[in-house]
Amino acid sequence: MMHTFRAILKGNLLEWQEEVNQWFQGDRTVQVLVTFLDEEAITTTHSRGQQMAAILEKLAQSQAFSEIDPLVWQRQIRQDRERPGGANDAAG
Numbered sequence: 001m002m003h004t005f006r007a008i009l010k011g012n013l014l015e016w017q018e019e020v021n022q023w024f025q026g027d028r029t030v031q032v033l034v035t036f037l038d039e040e041a042i043t044t045t046h047s048r049g050q051q052m053a054a055i056l057e058k059l060a061q062s063q064a065f066s067e068i069d070p071l072v073w074q075r076q077i078r079q080d081r082e083r084p085g086g087a088n089d090a091a092g
Contacts, residue, residue, distance in 0.1 A: 009034065 006017035014032075 005020045007014040
């Protein structure tokens with residue numbers, strides 16, 4: 001069975017980011033597979049999330065949608081489908 005643990009490679013040593021003692025007790029030799037993650041993609045995704053949160057916060061503070069009645073808006077947007085067996089399904 002394979003298990004995945006987060007670690008950081010520093011030189012030729014792995015620095016574990018979570019508790020792994022139950023799997024690596026003593027001087028036991030363990031075969032591992034290492035996948036290098038694209039740090040730029042991780043940083044970009046994180047910064048995008050922060051940017052989006054900041055924009056949404058500004059939008060909330062501006063009260064841009066304060067004049068919109070959510071119930072009226074929902075009725076205008078909502079598009080109900082005909083139910084099977086309804087008036088449009090009359091045979092013949």
